[in-house]
Amino acid sequence: MAHRDRRGLPLSTRSDRAAECYRTGVDLLLAAWPGAADALDAAIAADPDFALAHAARARLHAMRVESAAARASITRAADCVARGGTERERSHVAVLSLAIDGQSGPALARALAHAESWPRDALILSLPLGAFGLLAFSGRADHDQARVDLCERHAHAYEPDDWWFTTYRGWAHTENGAVARGRALAEQGFALRRENANGAHALSHALFEDGAGHEAEALIADWLPAYDRSGLLHGHIAWHAALAALERGDPDGALAIYAEHVRPGVTAGLSLNVITDTVSLLWRLGAYGHAVPAGLWDEVRAYAAPYYVKAGFGFADAHMGLLAAATGDRAAAQGRIDALTGLVEAGTLAAGPVVPAICRAALAFAEGDYGSCARILEPVAGEVVRLGGSGAQREVIEDTLLVALMRAGEAEKARILLDRRLHRRPSPRDARWQAQLTA
Incomplete structure (x- = not known):
């Protein structure tokens, strides 16, 4: 077993081509770069019994929310590794099996234990990391x-x-x-x-x-x-540029980036990115006092309709709540709030009570009841981090609280929040708001 992966760990394949294609495929997967699927498929074609190639392919399917294909690939990986894999490879496949099966808690525990023995197994170490990793969504x-x-x-x-x-x-x-x-x-x-x-x-x-x-x-x-536009993060990285444009007071520039790279139909990003990026940017646009062009919210609602119908994934639920509120779908908003409240009462919602609170606050904000919005969000502001994702993504909730305070006439509370934000991170938008409050 002379072949090794990029970081020196042994690979159970005798095929030179399979090993090289696997190394290339994992590199591309870890870089979120196009070509990973082709490289891993080539590794499997060169050695159909190469368990880790099937496992990496399963991970890529799972990232693209291709659930049936992911389960089929990880099942094949488990069959292969049972016939002759090393202890590390068996553990590697077991971790990915749990993650693909939706058992995020056990997958996190098993990934952390795996890293203790094989810290250089980057594909497994990557699972707890990142904005959408097992730790973020824990x-x-x-x-x-x-x-x-x-x-x-x-x-x-x-x-x-x-x-x-x-x-x-x-x-x-x-x-x-x-x-x-x-x-x-x-x-x-x-x-x-x-x-x-x-x-x-x-x-x-x-x-x-x-x-x-x-x-x-x-x-x-x-x-x-x-x-390439087929890259998983193409639209999301463009979203960061649109966010920066919006922060410096250029809504037209932000909308131009949105139209070219972010909106549904022009991005090949993950459905979770597409929904959360579009919802949060359009919500910010409106909250900052800019007009949202006609049809954009309807386009997002149509795209999002098949996804996250069942409540229980806090990060997605918060954005689906914002979407329902922004589009005036009070029934959908209230239905999600009720479902989330039930999950909180049952103790089965990982992120806890902050999620239905965000949805209730979004509904109040959209209906112009800014005082209620602020009263709902203030007590849970410190818990928003439990949603997961990144600070930049979660900031839409703090923005909502800040704008609600300003519109509700709570100038002193708004100034305190702005001072804290500006101390943490200089922002031209926050500086403008601060100037308005002190004028």
Whole structure:
């Protein structure tokens, strides 16, 4: 068994081509770069019994929400590994099996245990990390710190020139508030491999949190044209540029980016990204006092209709609540609130009571009852982190609270919140609002 993966772990295949295609496929998967599926399919064609190639293909199917294909691939991986895989490969397949089966709690526990024995198994270590990782969606209020702890615990296992680990380590520090360190690591990781959408994404976040929106816009404008539109993060990275434009007071520029890269029908992104990016940008646009062009909300509602019908995924539920409120669908909003409240009472909603509270507040905001919106959101503001996702994504909820306070005449509370936000992250939009409140 002479073949090894990119980080030196043994591979149970005798095929030179299968091993090389697997290494390439995993690189592309970790970089969210087009071509991963073709490379992994080539690995499987070269060695149909190569368990880890089937497992990586399953992971890629799962990322694209191709559930039946993901289950079929991970079942094939389990069959192959049972006939001759190593202990590490059996554990690798078991972790992915749990994740693909929707058993996120056991998958997280098993992934963390796996990393203790094989920290250089990057595909498994990647599962708890990221804005949509197992830690982010665990419902934990400390998931940002937990990601940093995980990266630092295993940093010794990675070389300084490991582009993947450096990128994710930087993103973890940025999200946990150590922005200077996070930005430096993100810049280092991105420089090591520019054909890395996760690298561009991590650096965009770092620039956003550093108050350098103009740098984020320049980075994305320079980098995005080389990233094929079929890439999973193409639309989402463009969303970051639209967000930066909106922050500096250019709604037309934000809408132009939205129309070209973000809106349903023009992006090949994950459904979760498409829904949350479109909803949050259009909601912000309206909350900031700009007109949302006719038809845009209806287009998002039509796209989102088949997804997340059943409540229980807090990050998606919050955005579906915003969508129902923005489109005046009170019945849908109330139905989701009732379902979420039932899950909270049953103790089965990971993110907890903050989720139905956000949906209730969104409905009040959309109906012009800003005082009620603020009263609902203020007590749970510290729990919004439990939704998961990134700070930039969750900020739409804090924006809603801030605008509700201003419109409800709660100027002093709004000033306190703005002072805290500006201390955390310089923002031209917040500076404008602060000036209005002190005028």
